[in-house]
Amino acid sequence: MLEKVDFPSDVKGLSIKELQELASDLRKEIIRVTSKNGGHVAPNLGAVELVIALAYVFDQPVDKVIWDVGHQAYAHKLITGRKKAFDTLRQYGGISGFLKRDESIYDVFGAGHASTSISAALGFSVSRDMKKEDHHIVVVVGDGALTGGMALEGLNQLGHLRKNMLVILNDNKMSISPNVGGLKNYLIKLQSAPVYNRLKDDVWDLLGKLPAGLSQKAREAASKVSEGLKNLLVPNLLFEELGIRYFGPIDGHNLPELIEILKKLKNIKGPKLLHVLTVKGKGFEPAEKMPTLFHGLGKYDPETGRPLKKGETPSYSKVFGRTLTDLGKTDQKVIAITAAMPEGTGLDIFREEIPERFYDVGIAEQHAVTFAAGMAASGLKPFCAIYSTFLQRAFDQIIHDVAIQNLPVKFALDRGGIVGEDGPTHHGVFDLSYLRIIPNMIVMAPKDEAELQRMIKTALDYDEGPIAFRYPRGRGLGVKLYEKPEPIPIGTWEVLKEGEDVLILAVGSMVQPSLEATELLKGINPTVVNARFIKPIDEELLRKLIKNHKII
Structure with a gap:
């Protein structure tokens, strides 16, 4: 057809x-x-x-x-x-x-x-x-x-x-994961009371068949009765109260x-x-x-529905979820917050193992950030895990409720960078720009999944203000993971390859491609630096390297 x-x-x-x-x-x-x-x-x-x-x-x-x-x-x-x-x-x-x-x-x-x-x-x-x-x-x-x-x-x-x-x-x-919150429960209540709507429509149609003058008066009276009937059959009917x-x-x-x-x-x-x-x-x-x-998923078998395997290397999201859960077991102040994306962010692991400190606020990024701010102001250690593209929606809350008050909220930005098939509305390409301009904010990006573990630990230990780390969609590089990750000193970069004349400052997922690119260059021996802190930058190392390189 x-x-x-x-x-x-x-x-x-x-x-x-x-x-x-x-x-x-x-x-x-x-x-x-x-x-x-x-x-x-x-x-x-x-x-x-x-x-x-x-x-x-x-x-x-x-x-x-x-x-x-x-x-x-x-x-x-x-x-x-x-x-x-x-x-x-x-x-x-x-x-x-x-x-x-x-x-x-x-x-x-x-x-x-x-x-x-x-x-x-x-x-x-x-x-x-x-x-x-x-x-x-x-x-x-x-x-x-x-x-x-x-x-x-x-x-x-x-x-x-x-x-x-x-x-x-x-x-x-x-929504993506099962819905949460009072509105979900309210909709369930509506589903249980269709009798009100059928009765209201039948009475309204019947009264419309009366003579013109009588019909209008009857309908006005029925409207008053309807209010009582509505509250009896469907308590606090939200939509009709809104008009x-x-x-x-x-x-x-x-x-x-x-x-x-x-x-x-x-x-x-x-x-x-x-x-x-x-x-x-x-x-x-x-x-x-x-x-x-x-x-939302990748390729799958249309007969069985089984996702086609992409290898055994864990995704950045799963590494984040596993690492935060392990750290949460040793620190009772760790809280995990997400906005309708527990599976997508890897926090389903935290939810399963530490449910009493896991919060899914629904599709409510603005609320999630200020919710976390209140926790941070009370001495807790909230990790707010939101896709980079969705955190844009809470820009004012990050500034007004977190940064100006210098509260130690930890932001985990999943899907940082180009995300591929989902297109321009889902690319996480603005985060580094808008986070850098926010006062008191620390901004990091890991070169691989093991460094992501260290950044989670860094964020956990940092209590002087807000801190954010962004990481890409998809699987990691397959590097060995830490059993007990150590924090990274704030604002420090690392030199991965010593060279001369040309200095490459690589950030996050661009570190590995930069190293691979140096192998293709003939007659040029660049220095490659993992600029893992976008804010603050490693001024001491940068000043030192500038002296020995002509091109940056």
């Missing part, structure tokens, strides 16, 4: 049976391509019916569909003119794994980080109304992204402005039901939220059983 569909308009003429066949074909294609290219498998498999229903009901791209993050949108790409290019997904020169405005007119708003969609859609709605245009605006946001403060800020403003907009909450009970009408929850894999309710919601003005329940990894048994692993 996928062969017959190139654009959303092609979906509209299909029968329910054909739509279900299309869903099956989309899943097969997603599995086929991601098995050889890697990618976000489970979230995309869980959103297939939602993509189809939106294409069936709404008139894209006139109607605007905005996807939060974008890792639910592979099926969207397949039915918006990119089917033939799908084999290039996440490859150099190919199509992005996320939404990109310059890739397709159907990618209304680009993303890669979570919780931005509602705010962006609200901006689109203001523009639409100012221009006196008449089209629908739909947001698809995951329950994990809804834990981000920015999403809640957007909902608050949406309820205040009363814009005609539909927010679809794609609730698979996970956003709530519908659901409904089965996100039931195409007839999805299509029917989306058609109804098109005709209801004002802010609305549809709560859709989906299964992460739907239709692919390995992904359904291991949704965290299949959230």
Whole structure:
């Protein structure tokens, strides 16, 4: 059936049976391509019916569909003119794994980080109304992204402005790892009380059939009764208290039901939220059983789901997690904090072995940093492990809540540098620049996984202020690891190769390539220095080396 569909308009003429066949074909294609290219498998498999229903009901791209993050949108790409290019997904020169405005007119708003969609859609709605245009605006946001403060800020403003907009909450009970926090528990409570929503809709429709004057009075009275009924059946209904009408929850894999309710919601003005329940990894048994692993992974066997082996060398993330856990067992003040990424950062090891000192705050990097600052101000030793690209979101908190107060928060920046297939929204290329300008901050980058161990120990022992170390994605160099790593004196570099005339100052993952490059040079014998402290620099060594080298 996928062969017959190139654009959303092609979906509209299909029968329910054909739509279900299309869903099956989309899943097969997603599995086929991601098995050889890697990618976000489970979230995309869980959103297939939602993509189809939106294409069936709404008139894209006139109607605007905005996807939060974008890792639910592979099926969207397949039915918006990119089917033939799908084999290039996440490859150099190919199509992005996320939404990109310059890739397709159907990618209304680009993303890669979570919780931005509602705010962006609200901006689109203001523009639409100012221009006196008449089209629908739909947001698809995951329950994990809804834990981000920015999403809640957007909902608050949406309820205040009363814009005609539909927010679809794609609730698979996970973001990357299983969801945490009060909002997760709140959504579970909503799922247990669908009777309120059915009763409210049935009564509202029934009262609308009364004569005009009587109908309005009856509905006003029913609204007052509804408030009491709502608090009885669904305590503290968050969305309706914000002024956003709530519908659901409904089965996100039931195409007839999805299509029917989306058609109804098109005709209801004002802010609305549809709560859709989906299964992460739907239709692919390995992904359904291991949704965290299949959230995002490299190449895998499309039959068994087993990841293709890359060797036995541990990743930098695993070395970090193992080392911090070992140090945490000897120092009761060590705390591990992450923002919805325990497996990705390697802190799943800490969680398993020292659960009472592990905190996953959800997709809330700003909160994570200030949470850590409070701990540091109270004498604890918090390690805040966040991907480099995501720590950008907490820049003000790093300055205002940590650095100005000179608090000893330890920042572990995973995925520093170019990360490859995930593209520009995920490259960790700004960290060295923005961390260096922050007062009181120490900044380090290890040349290999063993030096990473020493930097973790350095951070643990450093109590004079904030300290950060950034390390790359992927596996280490295979060097021997320390059983008991020793700290590195603050601000010291090391000379790895003595030479003359040319001085190479290499940082982090560029140290090994720099050493290899010297072997290719003919007639030139450079000195190679591991400039492992980006701030402060080793001024004493640098002044000494400058005297003996013409080129740096």
